[in-house]
Amino acid sequence: MIITMRDIAQKAGVSTATVSRVLNKNPTSIPISKHTREKVEQIASEMGYSPNVFAKTLRTKKSMLIGVVVWDLTDLFFSEILRGIDNTLHLSGYKMLLNSAEGSSEREFFCMEKMRDLHVDGMIILGGDKSSSTQNLIALNIDPSTSVLVGTTADISGKSVSSITVDNFTGGYIGLQYLGSKQKKQIYYLAGKNKTTDMIDRLEGVIKAVKDLGLEDHFEKIDIGPGEQAGYQATKQLIETTEVPAAIFAVSDLTALGAIRAIKESSYTVPEDIAVLGFDDLALSSYLHPSLSTIRQPRYDMGVMASVMLLDAFASKKNHTGDEKDTNEHWNYPTKQRRLKPKLIVREST
Amino acid sequence: MIITMRDIAQKAGVSTATVSRVLNKNPTSIPISKHTREKVEQIASEMGYSPNVFAKTLRTKKSMLIGVVVWDLTDLFFSEILRGIDNTLHLSGYKMLLNSAEGSSEREFFCMEKMRDLHVDGMIILGGDKSSSTQNLIALNIDPSTSVLVGTTADISGKSVSSITVDNFTGGYIGLQYLGSKQKKQIYYLAGKNKTTDMIDRLEGVIKAVKDLGLEDHFEKIDIGPGEQAGYQATKQLIETTEVPAAIFAVSDLTALGAIRAIKESSYTVPEDIAVLGFDDLALSSYLHPSLSTIRQPRYDMGVMASVMLLDAFASKKNHTGDEKDTNEHWNYPTKQRRLKPKLIVREST
DNA sequence: TTGTATGCGTTATCAA
DNA sequence: TTGATAACGCATACAA
Numbered sequence: 001m002i003i004t005m006r007d008i009a010q011k012a013g014v015s016t017a018t019v020s021r022v023l024n025k026n027p028t029s030i031p032i033s034k035h036t037r038e039k040v041e042q043i044a045s046e047m048g049y050s051p052n053v054f055a056k057t058l059r060t061k062k063s064m065l066i067g068v069v070v071w072d073l074t075d076l077f078f079s080e081i082l083r084g085i086d087n088t089l090h091l092s093g094y095k096m097l098l099n100s101a102e103g104s105s106e107r108e109f110f111c112m113e114k115m116r117d118l119h120v121d122g123m124i125i126l127g128g129d130k131s132s133s134t135q136n137l138i139a140l141n142i143d144p145s146t147s148v149l150v151g152t153t154a155d156i157s158g159k160s161v162s163s164i165t166v167d168n169f170t171g172g173y174i175g176l177q178y179l180g181s182k183q184k185k186q187i188y189y190l191a192g193k194n195k196t197t198d199m200i201d202r203l204e205g206v207i208k209a210v211k212d213l214g215l216e217d218h219f220e221k222i223d224i225g226p227g228e229q230a231g232y233q234a235t236k237q238l239i240e241t242t243e244v245p246a247a248i249f250a251v252s253d254l255t256a257l258g259a260i261r262a263i264k265e266s267s268y269t270v271p272e273d274i275a276v277l278g279f280d281d282l283a284l285s286s287y288l289h290p291s292l293s294t295i296r297q298p299r300y301d302m303g304v305m306a307s308v309m310l311l312d313a314f315a316s317k318k319n320h321t322g323d324e325k326d327t328n329e330h331w332n333y334p335t336k337q338r339r340l341k342p343k344l345i346v347r348e349s350t
Numbered sequence: 351m352i353i354t355m356r357d358i359a360q361k362a363g364v365s366t367a368t369v370s371r372v373l374n375k376n377p378t379s380i381p382i383s384k385h386t387r388e389k390v391e392q393i394a395s396e397m398g399y400s401p402n403v404f405a406k407t408l409r410t411k412k413s414m415l416i417g418v419v420v421w422d423l424t425d426l427f428f429s430e431i432l433r434g435i436d437n438t439l440h441l442s443g444y445k446m447l448l449n450s451a452e453g454s455s456e457r458e459f460f461c462m463e464k465m466r467d468l469h470v471d472g473m474i475i476l477g478g479d480k481s482s483s484t485q486n487l488i489a490l491n492i493d494p495s496t497s498v499l500v501g502t503t504a505d506i507s508g509k510s511v512s513s514i515t516v517d518n519f520t521g522g523y524i525g526l527q528y529l530g531s532k533q534k535k536q537i538y539y540l541a542g543k544n545k546t547t548d549m550i551d552r553l554e555g556v557i558k559a560v561k562d563l564g565l566e567d568h569f570e571k572i573d574i575g576p577g578e579q580a581g582y583q584a585t586k587q588l589i590e591t592t593e594v595p596a597a598i599f600a601v602s603d604l605t606a607l608g609a610i611r612a613i614k615e616s617s618y619t620v621p622e623d624i625a626v627l628g629f630d631d632l633a634l635s636s637y638l639h640p641s642l643s644t645i646r647q648p649r650y651d652m653g654v655m656a657s658v659m660l661l662d663a664f665a666s667k668k669n670h671t672g673d674e675k676d677t678n679e680h681w682n683y684p685t686k687q688r689r690l691k692p693k694l695i696v697r698e699s700t
Numbered sequence: 701t702t703g704t705a706t707g708c709g710t711t712a713t714c715a716a
Numbered sequence: 717t718t719g720a721t722a723a724c725g726c727a728t729a730c731a732a
Contacts, residue, residue, distance in 0.1 A: 017711080051467065054404045054709080086450055110440075118403050261637055261639055265639075287608065288611075370726065370727055371702090404725080
């Protein structure tokens with residue numbers, strides 16, 4: 001048996017309107033007698049009432065649901081961000097609706113469509129392909145003013161969507177600088193070949209550092225796919241041609257893991273012959289032997305900030321009357337692009 | 351502007367009932383003229399109609415939402431299971447509502463409550479604490495006939511809730527058997543001290559193997575918390591007292607990682623001095639050097655099966671008229687307990 | 701084959 | 717301070 005407001009109203013001898021008012025704690029500060037309030041609250045909890053979210057949403061147009069589309073759920077990089085999101089939303093009464101795009105743009109489209117149809121109040125997109133996420137946003141006619149991108153940036157109609165990114169330029173720069181400043185040796189950058197702005201910026205930082213340090217003749221970029229395997233394969237090939245000492249700057253910790261595995265299988269050692277620097281600072285990076293030097297991304301904080309940004313957007317939307325012309329060509333909403341600083345973590349692998 | 355059925359009906363010159371019938375593809379096999387059908391479909395897609403899930407749910411009492419509560423989202427063990435769930439539900443039009451209990455029973459309660467209030471059609475609980483999950487289920491009065499437990503089992507009022515587990519007894523047994531049958535050496539079992547049935551069964555399998563092999567004098571159980579750190583600490587202490595060759599059977603791959611790290615820091619080697627066997631077969635276990643021997647749990651399949659089980663429960667529920675007495679003390683629904691076989695994976699660490 | 705009318709549980713407007 | 721009542725968008729029993 002499911003308890004509705006009507007049940008409570010009947011038992012309390014009041015109207016459903018009164019029940020609604022009591023249970024919603026003065027929505028428009030309409031006064032209610034203490035007596036009635038207490039009676040209704042009493043009965044509601046006795047009967048184990050829980051509000052029907054669907055009726056409520058139908059009426060109010062607010063679902064209290066936040067859609068989170070993560071590019072790849074099994075990617076360790078995202079889990080910590082998700083924790084940040086979940087915890088933050090949890091605090092403010094929003095529920096997280098999570099789906100994974102499983103590394104496919106089509107699937108991402110599908111997820112976003114589902115979210116939209118569920119009338120989520122806002123959406124957080126974690127690290128999808130830059131162009132696909134943007135296109136999906138447009139194609140699905142999703143309100144960009146209540147969307148936040150994490151790990152990538154995008155413009156729609158010349159206006160930037162809100163986003164949280166790490167300053168990847170700096171990350172790339174300090175990583176290469178660290179590797180290049182110790183001694184003259186060949187440096188290989190195992191670059192990710194996907195097109196998130198993260199990856200692009202990171203590469204630019206690397207290139208800039210190469211130039212600043214005058215290392216053009218000692219630097220080589222190798223494009224590889226994501227994951228440990230790709231790092232392993234690339235490094236295996238590399239080892240046959242390279243001279244030691246050398247250094248590898250991997251686009252991710254996972255890639256670095258693969259590199260280390262390949263090196264260990266050869267006659268070389270880490271870090272004496274070949275130093276390896278990762279990017280991300282996954283939890284497991286400190287568990288390894290040798291433990292992995294890396295560029296840390298503040299992942300939990302990224303999740304928190306993305307959520308806060310969304311919550312802010314809701315708040316600032318409330319203040320608008322909404323009667324400005326809705327041309328759908330030119331929104332007028334405040335967006336923010338937060339860019340967090342990465343940090344060099346030196347461990348045993350360099 | 352949000353498009354409703356009324357908009358379509360108006361434009362097509364038909365009633366909303368007709369629109370509803372067309373858009374729901376013959377729910378009760380009421381015939382509709384080809385002409386009307388095509389016109390409505392045409393207009394609906396032109397106007398970019400998407401149904402209002404909340405109105406629909408309010409009417410039909412089916413949310414098409416599945417609540418998934420995972421004990422700890424950052425635990426690598428779960429991510430693969432989640433993939434299985436997500437992919438399966440995705441196929442059948444259900445949406446996954448995911449929340450993490452962050453390793454706390456109170457938080458798990460909260461998540462389950464939210465799910466219930468959202469009127470999810472079913473719930474999947476991933477690897478919570480045995481007793482807490484069960485208690486929460488009861489306390490929240492959640493229908494156990496549409497709930498599936500993964501990684502643990504539970505009884506409510508003497509009836510087993512549906513569950514997917516790995517045969518942990520066998521897992522523990524074959525693991526210890528493998529370690530103990532090669533040579534006489536001291537074997538340490540780093541046991542998890544939480545109370546999931548998984549852990550309990552696993553320990554029993556281990557103990558049984560110890561007895562069968564007559565290894566009572568060469569076996570020791572050490573209770574530790576979860577995670578890499580715990581494995582590291584325990585092993586570090588162990589090393590001071592143990593004689594080589596020895597073997598460590600870790601309750602999880604992560605624990606095994608910690609053990610290996612501790613051993614590497616000592617003067618001993620893996621596997622020559624101390625062999626290490628894990629449990630789970632996380633993706634990263636094969637990335638390590640030495641790569642980790644382990645007991646594989648078919649995680650993706652577990653997710654798939656949990657989903658299928660739930661879908662089956664929905665189907666079998668439909669066939670009931672629902673007019674059997676609803677005493678809430680004695681349900682009559684079919685439940686299943688699937689128990690999957692784990693598998694020994696031998697790599698370099700043993 | 702199609703339309704009318706009702707209700708799902710809630711909130712909000714208007715009266716009282 | 718409280719109560720009727722309409723409306724949110726949809727599905728369905730019943731009528732036509």
